């Protein structure tokens with residue numbers, strides 16, 4: 001998205017930016033100016049996550065922190081109390097249509113156990129066949145591309161994904 005002032009308020013959904021880029025520091029200001037509400041960067045892409053978190057907040061955005069499949073959740077944990085959302089990638093970043101990695105679910109489960117009120121997102125290969133695993137592990141935000149776009153009934157897929165997540169969240173809150 002090119003830097004363009006004034007998107008905030010004109011977007012029908014929050015402007016959540018997932019920056020799969022190197023040197024994420026350089027896009028904070030342009031995204032804020034463009035109207036982004038949340039800026040998610042990859043832990044692997046910066047040498048100073050603390051400074052970047054501070055900069056994102058000072059630019060009026062919420063903070064998301066993503067980890068690639070090869071990064072263990074212990075690297076994210078020290079930042080968890082300073083962020084709004086943890087993003088566990090369930091494919092290698094790059095392109096849609098890849099196979100969901102089941103073995104990322106222990107990361108989600110661990111984060112949910114340690115940080116009950118943190119937003120936890122999964123991204124990659126999420127659809128009707130995999131959503132139950134994500135929701136049961138504790139994800140409350142999902143990214144789904146192919147499963148929706150390739151469906152003959154995208155609306156029903158979206159509804160299913162939403163319902164599975166909200167039922168799991170409701171169950172968790174009753175169990176607490």
Ligand SMILES: O=C(CO)[C@H](O)[C@H](O)COP(=O)(O)O
Nearest residue numbers: 094095096097124125145146
């Ligand atoms: O950007 C991605 C990977 O880099 C996402 O995984 C992708 O956009 C979501 O698509 P899909 O549901 O097809 O995995």
